[in-house]
Amino acid sequence: MLALFRKTPILGALLAQVVALPVVATVTAPLSTSVERLPLIMIALVLQGALAALICALLRLPRWWLLIAFLFPLAMGSVMLLGNLPAWPFGLAFLLLALVFSNTTRGRVPLYLTNPETASVLKDMMRDRGATRMLDLGCGLGGVVRALDGEGRRARGVENAPAVYLAARLLSRIAGKGEIRRGDIWKTDVSQEDLVYAFLSPAPMAALWQKLSSEMKPGSLFVSNSFAVPDVNPDEIWELSDARKTRLFLYPIGKPEEG
Known part of the structure; x- marks a missing residue:
């Protein structure tokens, strides 16, 4: 059961809210005669969020789900207190969140953005290796993708979240650099790439390595930002001097064929 919640965190977060609700009601009910309505509602919302976050922690959900569990009742309570608001803005907001963070709910892969310092290091890495294709x-x-494309290099990106993909494609069209397509990383052809880069999360790394190590060509390189492949020693670990102290894990694929 725990494995199911870790695989589909949104189910665990929903369960946490359902379990917390009667507990909070039981705790706050005796206070209804001695505490004014608005302070009592705020106390109940904070308790609901805190208890739901605790349950998410017990279910071992990713840390960002603890924050979501805590903030959700506060946000809903604020909407109720405001009153007389149309429902469509909140439906639209939910839809936008789903379009942007669909990878988080389905694949436990949040939206991480690579900083320019790391992109510059990757560009130098491609130049030093004589690599012409990256994904x-x-x-x-x-x-x-936009930072590495050009000067004889072809850079491509694959993104599954609809809104993020559309934004990435638009930015690349405007810049005239890189190729962005929407797709499933598990179905993406990596056989022709000299370098494959990923900044995902710990959850998919073992399965991703299985795919890349069997499908990438000998002599190519897999670079993972921040998250190591479990039980596989990287050939090198590069520690960058940027603000977040980025670590790049380098995994060469096989050995280059001798010609």
Whole structure:
């Protein structure tokens, strides 16, 4: 059961809210005669969020779900207190969140954006290796793709979240750099790439390595930002001097064929 909630965190977050609700009602009911309505509602909302976040932690959900669980009742309570508001803005907001963060709910891969310092290091890495093709799996807004494309290099990105993909494609069209397409990273052809880059999360790394190590050509390179492949020693770990102290894990694929 825990494995199901970790695989589909939104189910665990929903369960946390359902379990917390009667507990909070039981705790706050005796206060209804001695505490004014508005303070009591705020106390109940904070308790609901805190208890739901605790349950999410017990279910071992990713940390960002703890924050979502805590803030959700506060946001809903604020909407109720405002009153007389049309429902469509909140439906639209939910739809936008789903379009942007669909990878988080389905694949436990949040939206991480690579900073310019890391992109510059990747560009130098390609130049030093004589690499001409690179692929960014889960490319987000496509910053790495645009930074690396050109000067004889072909950079492509794959993104699955609809809104993020559209934004990335528009930005690349405007810049005239890189190729962005919407797709599933698990079905993406990586056989012709000299370098594959990913900034995902710990959750998919083992399965991703299985795919890349069996499908990428000998002599190519997989670079993972921040998240190592479990039980596989990287050939090198580059620690950058940027503000977030980025670590790049380098995994060469096989050995180059001798010609």
